[in-house]
Amino acid sequence: MKRLLMVLLVLATISIVFSATKIRFSFWGDPSELPPYQEIVKQFQAENPDIQVETINYPWSTYFDKIQAMMAAEDAPDVMFLHTIPSWAAKGVLEDLTPYIEKTKFPVEAYNKELLSTFMYKGRIYGFPRDNDTTVLFYNKTLFDEAGIPYPDYSWDWQRFLDAARKLTKVDSRGRVTQWGAVLERNKWHLWIHMNGGRIVDNYDMPTRCTLNERAAVEAIQFIADMILSYKVTPSIAELAQLGSAAELFTTGRVAMVLSNAAQISSFLTNKNLKFGVAPLPYKITRTNTLGGAGFVMYSKSKNKDAAWKFMQFLCGPKGQSIFAKSGDAVPAMRTPETVKAFTSNPPSEQERLIFFTETSFGIKFPSIPGWWEIFEYVTRELDYVWTGQKSAVEVLEYVTQEVTKMIKQYGTW
Amino acid sequence: MTLKTREGVAAWFFLLPGFAGFLIFVFGAVAVSFFLSFLQWDMLTPAKFVGLENYVRLIAYDKTFHLVLKNTITFVLGTVPTRVILGLLFALALVRNIPARTFFRAAIFLPVIIPTVAAAMVFRWIFNADFGLMNEFLYSIGFSNLPRWFSDPKWAMSAVIILSIWKDVGFSTVLFMAGLQGIPSSLYEAAWLDGANKWKSFVYITLPLLSPTTFFVIVINIISSFQVFDQAYVLTGGGPGNATNTIVYYIYNNAFQWFRMGYASAVAWLLFGIIFAATFVQFRYQKKWVYYE
CATH class of the missing domain: 3.40.190.10 (Periplasmic binding protein-like II)
Structure with a gap:
């Protein structure tokens, strides 16, 4: 049976x-x-x-x-x-x-x-x-408490972000940074341009030319470069790969602030001793975020x-x-x-999780054109020369603008 | 059927599996890629015949290609002579009865069989600008203003070259050792009897009799250096900027990241042309210095 x-x-x-x-x-x-x-x-x-x-x-x-x-x-x-x-x-x-x-x-x-x-x-x-690739500002509460700095909130603009990052950066006797104030991911440069009211191209639905050489964009890229090269509060974006990922640095408490997305939280949670908070991105001219x-x-x-x-x-x-x-x-x-x-x-916490939704509402999508990712990768690569101090922001953005405009024309529209 | 033809048929039969594999997966693919290099094709939409446009764009307009070509040549010049000279020196040391010979032989050959991925991970730590072993060493012997290696476009290629030399010198060493062991000791004895010193017998016996091996080592090294790929792929992503971008990495990006199969094929054929020319010149000039018994 x-x-x-x-x-x-x-x-x-x-x-x-x-x-x-x-x-x-x-x-x-x-x-x-x-x-x-x-x-x-x-x-x-x-x-x-x-x-x-x-x-x-x-x-x-x-x-x-x-x-x-x-x-x-x-x-x-x-x-x-x-x-x-x-x-x-x-x-x-x-x-x-x-x-x-x-x-x-x-x-x-x-x-x-x-x-x-x-x-x-x-x-x-x-x-x-x-999902949406919403970027937020994660911060290490312990390091903030140690330095006596209030937690980031909606009042934070670039200046306050930079001031905090400077206070949170620690250097050893040989001038090597042992604790970074902030870390930026290599593919997030566009956020800063948008925060400063700048644009990558003239029209995100029907682009005809690149606008990276305009003042707002140059200022934004220069600001990142200054954080890396003059203030030394953030590791060179080109160097990040050698140090480990941004999430890794944050999880191990070697950086006080990181601009990243929700997918990183699970790796933060692997360190039981890490007390972290979620805050909105700092702003300059406007609030902005990634949409995509x-x-x-x-x-x-x-x-x-x-x-x-x-x-x-x-x-x-x-x-x-x-x-x-x-x-x-x-x-x-x-x-x-x-x-x-x-x-x-x-x-x-629920309250901090809700920040992701608020931030998503400020999202700006990427230009919608054929070959966009190739253009994005090209710009990201060339910006390495700014992050490493080989060339100035103005110089790189000038030739990048010419090249990208050419690429836009070459790829055409859908 | 005579015995001869029967044996001939049998021989062909035995060769068939290998030969079929070669025809389909090597010769076939190579032939198709040549054809592709005159097309514009993304694998999905119908291919478009563009004649020589891919080649013209590569040679005349593509600044990134010019840069990766320059980088690759830098890599070849940086690695090949060092690998050949170091390989010869190591081989000379290791054919002798030095203490712990087996250990040193293994130590020098081990990097060759380590996967590049694993080696790259270790070198990433060694070359860490702030806390890596390399800079720690340089600092301890009095250098300040240390290079930032992989993070600095000016130094990144040097770091890749150092890694590649370490990784591949064992291969040249083994070839040289085989060559050295093939030189009859009677020649050295005769030279010794005639009163030649060590240096003289090295210059007049070892070097000439080793020249076929040297030739082979140089040719093989140049070819493999022009095809450098995995270091850039694993370690640097071609960066910072384009500092460690190489021709084969550029082919990979064009073909499998941007799906420009025609363009990638054109780059591949251009690389073939370069390697062919370099090898042809070497074969042309080998008569002047390579000595066959």
């Missing part, structure tokens, strides 16, 4: 496996980032036993060439985690989701409109953001589009968004009471 039952069970399992529609779902991420994905797939499959989701995971560094090769072979995953959506949509590899949204009344209106617009191409929606993030799309040549859409409704709907938000690593792109609560009920 027992044996018969076993056989039946095995047969039943086999028949389910063979009758199930199989879809493939790909994403990048370190092992620490995987739990929400696994949770989503698990819950979705429990609700939909007829759909089987196979997950494909590569590290960030090799993810895109693998996906691109799969697309070239016309065998890409049905649902994919991607960024710079319009550039993929323009190549015809993404499914236009607008009809699906209409047909199934997907709650698209709950998404942050500006952020969702970065997933649109020619007025159609091609995907949904997973990666998200989920459907492959235009998917063979199981209905099943893929069913999965996307879960993944990008309130349930999936809440699971990502609950991890505390991702500022949800879809704002419902459910997702907000999932995100804010994480350390350090």
Whole structure:
């Protein structure tokens, strides 16, 4: 009897496996980032036993060439985690989701409109953001208390930020910095330009020329350079890779302030003795933040589009968004009471978690043009010469502006 | 079938697996890349024939390419002579019966088999500008104003060169040792009987008889140095700025970061041209100094 039952069970399992529609779902991420994905797939499959989701995971560094090769072979995953959506949509590899949204009344209106617009191409929606890459100011409470400096808040402008950083920097007898006041990530230079009222290009929707050589931008870059080279309160951005990541420095208490995103909190929490707080970014002319993030799309040549859409409704709907938000690593792109609560009920405190949402509302998105990431990387690379004191901000931004304007013209528009 | 043809068929049959692999994965890929170098292709949208445009842009307009070419040549000049000379010196020491010979042999060859990734991690600590071993050492022997190595565009390439010399000198050493052991000791005995001192027998026996090995070591080193990639990929990302960006890293970025397959192929073929020319010149001039028995 027992044996018969076993056989039946095995047969039943086999028949389910063979009758199930199989879809493939790909994403990048370190092992620490995987739990929400696994949770989503698990819950979705429990609700939909007829759909089987196979997950494909590569590290960030090799993810895109693998996906691109799969697309070239016309065998890409049905649902994919991607960024710079319009550039993929323009190549015809993404499914236009607008009809699906209409047909199934997907709650698209709950998404942050500006952020969702970065997933649109020619007025159609091609995907949904997973989260927003909101940057905040993390500070080490112990180091602030030691130095007798009040915690950062909305009153902080550049000057107060710099003053605090100077007081928080410690130097040993040989002039080597043993504790940095602040650390800036290499790819966040645009924030300072925006804070100072500057712009990278003349028009973020239809750029025609680069404006990095204008006063507001030059001032902002010069300010960062001064923090590195004159005041020596922040490590050279070019040097950061040698010291370890910004999060690593902060977690080990070697830096008092870091400008970074929510994904870093989980690594901060690995140090039980670290008491840290969350504050808004300092301002100069205006408050500003990053608006942008990666998200989920459907492959235009998917063979199981209905099943893929069913999965996307879960993944990008309130349930999936809440699971990502609950991890505390991702500022949800879809704002419902459910997702907000999932995100804010994480350390350090609800009140501090809410700052992420306020900061997101100041977000400015990146220029929407083909080749933007190549342009961004080019500028980031050239700015190394400013951070290391090889060239002045004016000099670099002058030739970078000429080059970027040329690149904009060369790449054209969509 | 005669025995000869039967043996011929058998030989071809045995060669087939290797040969098929070569045809498909090496020769095939190389041929396709040549074809690609005249196209503009991102793998997704249809390819566009652009004639020589990729090459013209590379040679005439692409400032980044000129820079990475310069960097690569600096790397070749920085590593090859040192690797050859040091490799020879180490080999001379290690073929003798010095104390702890096995230990030193292993110590010199070990870096060759260490993955670059692991070596790079260690060198990142050694070359840390503030607390690294290198600067600590330089400071202790009285230097102030220490180089910031990987963080300074002026010094980053030097650090990469030092790492590469340390990593690969063992390979040249092993080749030289093999060469040295192939020189018959009777020649040295004869020279000794004729009253030649050590220096003379080194110059008139060792160097000429070692010249085929030296030639081989130089050719191999130049080729592999032109193809430098992993140091830049793992250690510096080509930075700061473009200070350690190299040709192969540029090919990688073009092909697998920006998906400009045609352009990347053009760079690859240009690199092939450079390496081919360098090797051709060496073969041309080897008659002047390489001595075959």
